[in-house]
Structures are given as structure tokens and as C-alpha cells.
Amino acid sequence: MPNFHTQTLKPLSYPCTYKETTFSYEARSKRGNKLVMASTQGENILIRIHQKEGGELLVKGDKVTRPTQASFLQKILIDFRDASEAKEQFSNIEPKKFLEVKHSPYLKEIEFFANHFMVEREIWVEIGFGSGRHLLHQAKKNPHIQFIGLEIHKPSIEQVLKQCELQGIENILVIDYDARLFMEFLPSNVVGRIFVHFPVPWDKKPHRRVFSAAFIEEALRVLHVNGTLELRTDSQLYFEFTFSQMMQLSKANVQVKKNAELEITSKYEDRWRKMEKDIYDVTLTNESASLPIPKLGTLRFDECVDFSKVLDGFKDDLLRGDGFFVHFEELFEIDDKSGLIRLSFGANERNEKCYILIQEGKLSYLPDRILATKSNLAAHTLIKEWFHGICD
Ligand SMILES: C[S@@+](CC[C@H](N)C(=O)[O-])C[C@H]1O[C@@H](n2cnc3c(N)ncnc32)[C@H](O)[C@@H]1O
Structure with a gap:
């Protein structure tokens, strides 16, 4: 992640603007850490200044407000470094070629799904799309479907957004959000297919797996009748785990395949095939309509404090x-x-x-x-x- 190290930072007088970045305030903690609120092109990012032993300062974007496109953070850190006349001792913020910073209309925040998303056509969801090969292929092949791509790895998100622009693909919405939480934001009975291809197996931390009883329950709620939840994995353990979770349901229509061919292979699939690993598919078909759920909304405070x-x-x-x-x-x-x-x-x-x-x-x-x-x-x-x- 972009950051730089310096011995000194010239104090800024807040609020101030340097090039296209506005710095609105600085906040200090008793532990000697500092935060600076910075904004550019509608992105609000907190810069975190961490005092290291020996007095050196580490300057980076705070995880909490880190933007989806790393180039925004890079730009803000460069402006902060120059405005505060920092002499870098180490830095990885200067890109080899300055990336053009712009918002993609297809990258959505979670509030969009919580408050504004309108279902106008059938939806297919891909969870953890990685390089995006499968998602882009399906979107081109099915222009009448609205795709939602979920991913938590920012470089993969940037790569897929770039491909959408280059290939003129307009039926994918991308969101940087944990798939285990996302389903709560979709209305009931609107999704045709949910793809989970080669998820991280998390053999030692099963609670981090995308699949769980709660996830399957939410997936069934959002799927319309005959809609499918589809796992494809090279991990026999993950396959068995998912199958047994599905078997906990009181009624289930499950199809299992081994080494089935798909018309498109992902980067991970190519890797496993080269190693001659077995590939498992588990498909759960939803057979009943679900009740609608109310919109979630966001948390707010009404109280005042001193x-x-x-x-x-x-x-x-x-x-x-x-x-x-x-x-x-x-x-x-x-x-x-x-x-x-x-x-x-x-x-x-x-x-x-x-x-x-x-x-x-x-x-x-x-x-x-x-x-x-x-x-x-x-x-x-x-x-x-x-x-x-x-x-x-
Ligand atoms: C092993 S890769 C597979 C990528 C792609 N599906 C493929 O087949 O090449 C798993 C992907 O899932 C993403 N991922 C992991 N946990 C996730 C979660 N809870 N929500 C959304 N994406 C997740 C990871 O960032 C990673 O890109």
C-alpha cells in the first residue's frame, strides 16, 4: 500500500488546498499518532501519521477510509508530501507512470445497494471474481443480465473496471465488499445465478469461508425459483464442507460434478489443471419463493455530546x-x-x-x-x- 517515511513534516495551517487536494483538519492522539483529513474529487481519505521509535514518521492512508482505487491515495499522499515539504527516506508513492484518476460509473459503494439500487432485469452475482475472466465472459455473453461482481482485492477491481471500459461492457456493477455480508442488501427472489469459483479454502480458519449455513440461507432468499448457487473448487475439503452445509437444509436440490468442463477457465483453474488437480462443482437449486425483506439503511446518531x-x-x-x-x-x-x-x-x-x-x-x-x-x-x-x- 502507498506510504512514505520522513523525519519531518512542515506543519500546515488547516484548512488548506494544495493542487487538487484539500486538507481540512489534523487530529492528534495521546500516543503521538496523527490523522489528517484530505479530499480530492469527492473522495475523503484520512492520512495516518505514525510516530515510529527513533522519531521517524510513517505516512500512509488510514485503512478505514482507504479508497477502492489506490491511485486516489497515491495522489493525495504525493500532494501531502509536497505541501508539508517532507524529505522522504523511503517511499513507494510515486507511480512509474501517473495513473489518470477517475471514477468508474460501474464501481458502486454499498450505500448504492442499500438505498438506490433498482432491480430492472435478472441479476447474476459472481463472488471473488479475481482476474475477472469468468465475469467478463459471462457479461459479454448475456447482455440482458445485470451482473454484480464482488471482490475485496483492490487491484483485481481496478483491472476488471479497466476491462469493462476497454471492451465497452455496461452490464457489470462492481463492489468492494465482503460477500458474507453483501447478500443482506439484495431483495428477495431477484437473482438467477450466484457463482463462487475457487474461493479461498481457509482450511485452518473455516469461519472466514464464504460458505456457511447463514450464507446459504441468504443466497436461497435472493435466488428466484430455479435460481442456482454454484461452487467450483479444487479443494476436496471445501467441496465436502459445502455439500454437508447444504445437506443440513430440510429440503435441498443439489447437483455434484467432478472435473466438468466450463467454456471459460479462470486463472486459478488453469493453475490447478496444469497440476492435474480434480475440480468439483456443487450446485444448489432454489425451489421456493421467499418473503420480501425491508431495506437495511445506515446507522445514525440523534444525540448531542459534550x-x-x-x-x-x-x-x-x-x-x-x-x-x-x-x-x-x-x-x-x-x-x-x-x-x-x-x-x-x-x-x-x-x-x-x-x-x-x-x-x-x-x-x-x-x-x-x-x-x-x-x-x-x-x-x-x-x-x-x-x-x-x-x-x-
Ligand atoms: C482464489 S481467488 C479466485 C479468483 C477467481 N474466482 C478465479 O477463479 O480465478 C479468491 C478470490 O476471492 C476473493 N475473496 C476472498 N474472500 C472474499 C469475500 N469474503 N468476499 C468477496 N471476495 C472475496 C479474493 O480476494 C480472491 O480474489
Whole structure:
């Protein structure tokens, strides 16, 4: 990930603009770490300045607000380095060829699916599309279908968006989101096929697998009658695990194949075939219509707080509920009336990392897109109680 090391940074007076980047504020923590809010072309990114032993400063994008297109972060870090006259000791932010920074209309944020997505035609979903070979092939072959590609690896996302532009493909929407959480955002009975090709097997950490009883249940809800959930894998263990999960259903139509040929092979498939590994397909067909579900929405605060009381009462704190947690990690002070709290919260196995911005007594999440899933809602209630405990 783009970052640079320096001994010194000239202080900026906030807010200020350098080239196309605006730096709005700086926040400092008691541990000596700093955050700078930077914006360019509608992207808001926190720069994190970490004080290393020996006084050296490591400057990088904060994970919480990292943009999907790495080139935005690169551009912002270059502007920050130049504005603060840093002398780099190590850097990987200068691209060999400066990438043109622009938004793709086909790259969507999760709020789009939570609030604006309209189902106008049948949807097919590919989970973990990697190099995108299968997704691009299917999209070209089926122009009447709306494809949704899910991936968490940013370079793969950039590569597929570029291919969509080069090949004039307009029926793929790409989202950088964990597939285990995404299905909650789709309406019931709208998906024709869900492809999960060569997922990471996670043999030692099965809870990180895309497939689980909860995932299969959500997949069946979004599939229309005769829609299919399709796993293709080289891992016998993953195949057996998925098959047994499907067999836990009270009624299931499952088809299994070994070494079946597809018209397109992915990068991973080519690799396994060269090694003469067996390939397994498990296809679950949905046979019943599901009830509609309400839209999820995002988490918001209504309460007002006194920042000075938060400053006095803050400590690194881990709170636990039934299957969820909240960890208040670090407080950053912008000035005596405003600041940021870094926290992680949510379901034990799928947590969110974010900040709470406190400004003029008002609280808001940063990024402002924490979705109201069941475990996030429970954690949000605990967070509100924590603020009441400190401020009331
Ligand atoms: C082994 S690769 C397979 C890529 C591609 N399907 C192929 O066959 O070449 C697995 C891909 O799934 C992505 N992935 C892993 N966990 C994911 C998750 N929870 N949600 C979405 N994508 C995920 C990884 O980033 C990776 O690109």
C-alpha cells in the first residue's frame, strides 16, 4: 500500500488546498499518532501519521477510509508530501507512470445497494471474481443480465473496471465488499445465478469461508425459483464442507460434478489443471419463493455530546455483548470542541472499523456508511449507552 517515511513534516495551517487536494483538519492522539483529513474529487481519505521509535514518521492512508482505487491515495499522499515539504527516506508513492484518476460509473459503494439500487432485469452475482475472466465472459455473453461482481482485492477491481471500459461492457456493477455480508442488501427472489469459483479454502480458519449455513440461507432468499448457487473448487475439503452445509437444509436440490468442463477457465483453474488437480462443482437449486425483506439503511446518531466530557472520560475500552463487541481504541483531538474516536465493532467474526467524528456536539460515523445489520445495530446501541454513561 502507498506510504512514505520522513523525519519531518512542515506543519500546515488547516484548512488548506494544495493542487487538487484539500486538507481540512489534523487530529492528534495521546500516543503521538496523527490523522489528517484530505479530499480530492469527492473522495475523503484520512492520512495516518505514525510516530515510529527513533522519531521517524510513517505516512500512509488510514485503512478505514482507504479508497477502492489506490491511485486516489497515491495522489493525495504525493500532494501531502509536497505541501508539508517532507524529505522522504523511503517511499513507494510515486507511480512509474501517473495513473489518470477517475471514477468508474460501474464501481458502486454499498450505500448504492442499500438505498438506490433498482432491480430492472435478472441479476447474476459472481463472488471473488479475481482476474475477472469468468465475469467478463459471462457479461459479454448475456447482455440482458445485470451482473454484480464482488471482490475485496483492490487491484483485481481496478483491472476488471479497466476491462469493462476497454471492451465497452455496461452490464457489470462492481463492489468492494465482503460477500458474507453483501447478500443482506439484495431483495428477495431477484437473482438467477450466484457463482463462487475457487474461493479461498481457509482450511485452518473455516469461519472466514464464504460458505456457511447463514450464507446459504441468504443466497436461497435472493435466488428466484430455479435460481442456482454454484461452487467450483479444487479443494476436496471445501467441496465436502459445502455439500454437508447444504445437506443440513430440510429440503435441498443439489447437483455434484467432478472435473466438468466450463467454456471459460479462470486463472486459478488453469493453475490447478496444469497440476492435474480434480475440480468439483456443487450446485444448489432454489425451489421456493421467499418473503420480501425491508431495506437495511445506515446507522445514525440523534444525540448531542459534550466533547470535553468525552475527552475526560475516554479510555481504551472493550465491551462485549451476545455475539458482538465494541472496542473504543484511540481518541484523536482536533481542537477543544472536536475530535475523532477510532473504534471497531459489530459481529465477532465480521467487524467494522471506523471513526466517530464529534463536531459541534454532533456525532457521525466516518465513513458515513455503517449499515444497520443486526449485529451492527446491537453494537450501535451499546456505543450510544457508552456516550450517555460519559456525558449524562
Ligand atoms: C482464489 S481467488 C479466485 C479468483 C477467481 N474466482 C478465479 O477463479 O480465478 C479468491 C478470490 O476471492 C476473493 N475473496 C476472498 N474472500 C472474499 C469475500 N469474503 N468476499 C468477496 N471476495 C472475496 C479474493 O480476494 C480472491 O480474489
